[in-house]
Amino acid sequence: MGKKREEISAQYKWAIEDLYANDDLWEEDYKRVGELAEKIKDFQGTLGESPKRLYEYMEIYIAMSQLFEKVYVYANQKLHENTGNPIYQALAGRAQGLGVLTSESTAFFEPEILGIPNETFESFLKEEELQNYTQYFEEIRRKKEHILSREMEELLAQAGEVCEGASDIFSMFNNADLKFEDVTDEKGNLYMLTHGTYIALLEDNNREVRRQAFEHLYDRYEEYKNSLAAIYQTSVKADVFQAKARKYNSAREMALDGSNIPVSVYDKLIESVHKHLPAMYKYVDLRKKTLELEELHMYDLYVPMVGDVDMKKTFDEAKEIVKEGLAPLGEEYVALLQKGFDEKWIDIYENEGKRSGAYSWGAYGTHPYVLLNYNGTLNHVFTLAHEMGHALHSYFSDENQDYIYAGYKIFVAEVASTVNESLLIHHFISKATDKKEKAYLINHFLEQFRGTLYRQTMFAEFEWKAHEMVEKQESLTPENLCDLYYELNQKYFGEGIVIDKEITMEWSRIPHFYNAFYVYQYATGFSAAIAISKAILAGDEKVREGYFKFLKSGSSRYPIDLLKLCNVDMTTTKPVEDALKVFEELLQEFETLQRTE
Numbered sequence: 170m171g172k173k174r175e176e177i178s179a180q181y182k183w184a185i186e187d188l189y190a191n192d193d194l195w196e197e198d199y200k201r202v203g204e205l206a207e208k209i210k211d212f213q214g215t216l217g218e219s220p221k222r223l224y225e226y227m228e229i230y231i232a233m234s235q236l237f238e239k240v241y242v243y244a245n246q247k248l249h250e251n252t253g254n255p256i257y258q259a260l261a262g263r264a265q266g267l268g269v270l271t272s273e274s275t276a277f278f279e280p281e282i283l284g285i286p287n288e289t290f291e292s293f294l295k296e297e298e299l300q301n302y303t304q305y306f307e308e309i310r311r312k313k314e315h316i317l318s319r320e321m322e323e324l325l326a327q328a329g330e331v332c333e334g335a336s337d338i339f340s341m342f343n344n345a346d347l348k349f350e351d352v353t354d355e356k357g358n359l360y361m362l363t364h365g366t367y368i369a370l371l372e373d374n375n376r377e378v379r380r381q382a383f384e385h386l387y388d389r390y391e392e393y394k395n396s397l398a399a400i401y402q403t404s405v406k407a408d409v410f411q412a413k414a415r416k417y418n419s420a421r422e423m424a425l426d427g428s429n430i431p432v433s434v435y436d437k438l439i440e441s442v443h444k445h446l447p448a449m450y451k452y453v454d455l456r457k458k459t460l461e462l463e464e465l466h467m468y469d470l471y472v473p474m475v476g477d478v479d480m481k482k483t484f485d486e487a488k489e490i491v492k493e494g495l496a497p498l499g500e501e502y503v504a505l506l507q508k509g510f511d512e513k514w515i516d517i518y519e520n521e522g523k524r525s526g527a528y529s530w531g532a533y534g535t536h537p538y539v540l541l542n543y544n545g546t547l548n549h550v551f552t553l554a555h556e557m558g559h560a561l562h563s564y565f566s567d568e569n570q571d572y573i574y575a576g577y578k579i580f581v582a583e584v585a586s587t588v589n590e591s592l593l594i595h596h597f598i599s600k601a602t603d604k605k606e607k608a609y610l611i612n613h614f615l616e617q618f619r620g621t622l623y624r625q626t627m628f629a630e631f632e633w634k635a636h637e638m639v640e641k642q643e644s645l646t647p648e649n650l651c652d653l654y655y656e657l658n659q660k661y662f663g664e665g666i667v668i669d670k671e672i673t674m675e676w677s678r679i680p681h682f683y684n685a686f687y688v689y690q691y692a693t694g695f696s697a698a699i700a701i702s703k704a705i706l707a708g709d710e711k712v713r714e715g716y717f718k719f720l721k722s723g724s725s726r727y728p729i730d731l732l733k734l735c736n737v738d739m740t741t742t743k744p745v746e747d748a749l750k751v752f753e754e755l756l757q758e759f760e761t762l763q764r765t766e
């Protein structure tokens with residue numbers, strides 16, 4: 170077992186006291202939020218009376234939300250320090266309850282705002298005191314044509330719970346009921362197969378382990394293919410039902426409208442990736458050659474092409490490397506990294522009970538926080554750069570925006586973190602002295618392109634087609650879904666790989682498919698970040714300056730407009746194509762390295 174939290178020196182732990190010095194202060198704010206939630210109810214039915222009234226509502230709403238955020242974040246961060254601590258289990262539970270209370274007390278807001286006649290609202294917005302809320306209100310009011318009568322809205326809200334049913338059933342089935350057959354290697358060693366171990370088993374150098382993990386997993390899904398298709402079809406139908414009820418042309422249009430993303434962005438992503446499929450075919454060939462396999466199978470896609478390179482770094486070394494790697498962003502950025510390191514934004518090491526993984530989080534008004542479980546591997550050095558990307562994005566937006574515009578939208582959320590990873594990997598590659606080390610690093614980057622750009626785009630194409638089928642009254646039988654999935658795999662991976670029949674069941678195990686039209690954002694965000702980092706590395710000063718504007722803008726503009734600040738126009742094919750050119754270059758470099766070995 171690892172160390173207890175008390176055994177870890179304070180210099181390696183985050184300065185949680187910057188949120189609250191003690192729990193008593195937390196209690197005070199907790200109480201205050203409850204009072205504000207009570208007070209804000211008085212505004213119900215009066216928002217359309219005058220600009221002044223609306224302004225007063227916003228003042229209280231912001232005070233309440235901001236305070237609630239701090240209360241919520243503190244309770245949960247304390248819990249993450251040691252998830253077994255009953256004191257903070259209780260605080261986190263209470264914070265969650267408080268969240269329900271605040272959203273209930275403001276539930277009247279949106280319908281009331283939408284109910285104010287256009288002319289009246291426009292005259293409101295001309296008032297000085299509401300100037301700052303223009304974008305905020307536009308975000309709500311631009312969806313007006315898709316908001317129905319009060320009665321219909323009530324009905325839809327109730328239907329909403331039923332519509333979530335498919336997702337709940339899938340989640341129960343997948344996480345609680347489904348069990349897989351163990352994997353046994355030639356020596357009789359047993360490996361447990363679970364959702365958690367699956368990818369690690371696919372990365373195993375022993376091909377027999379990979380093959381069995383792959384087959385055992387999909388055989389189990391195959392057994393339930395009729396139920397799984399019915400569950401998925403119900404979910405797609407629910408999406409289509411809601412889009413129709415809200416007068417959208419398609420479920421896809423409705424999903425994208427949430428962040429005001431035109432469907433052309435989705436189309437251009439798929440179009441660009443299709444154009445660069447030959448690069449994927451080349452990657453597949455290279456993989457086959459590097460692994461020295463006669464036939465490449467679907468279960469050979471995850472095993473690293475280059476064996477482990479010993480590149481352990483202490484945390485002090487990691488900090489220096491990250492600063493060097495991100496130097497192209499400029500002195501201001503590097504100085505802020507240092508500030509984050511010095512002022513203890515980061516909770517560095519693992520301890521007993523600590524939440525696993527890594528994240529960046531925090532509350533407006535206090536510096537951001539980063540949780541790590543740093544173990545010194547290369548992956549964790551990248552994690553540090555990645556999470557500090559999120560943290561500094563938050564820092565810049567918090568410093569430059571009011572509370573309502575400080576948070577950034579999912580569509581752009583992974584840009585800053587990926588820009589950092591991309592800059593860091595270029596730095597590593599340029600500095601690598603040893604051929605094997607270089608190949609290892611390039612392999613690491615190539616896998617990100619495969620997993621994030623190609624794979625998520627294939628997912629995006631799948632869910633689009635599945636929704637279209639339902640919109641055309643076709644049914645999603647297991648055969649239809651498996652055929653569609655087979656065709657997509659053929660298209661994306663080409664002829665250099667055996668498309669094993671098992672993979673045709675992959676659609677049935679992807680939890681994200683129950684949150685339709687979400688995954689494309691991984692591919693677009695990644696592409697935007699690669700395009701930006703490419704320009705910055707090439708010394709494009711305009712993009713670098715634009716990127717800082719982007720970092721400082723939070724959600725004060727729509728995501729598509731924010732990226733345009735960095736000369737990235739996601740309604741065109743250019744950013745994705747630029748990113749894929751980087752993939753092609755890396756592929757070329759990898760091939761050259763392998764050839765000269």
Ligand SMILES: [Zn+2]
Pocket residue numbers: 555559583586
């Ligand atoms: Zn991230």
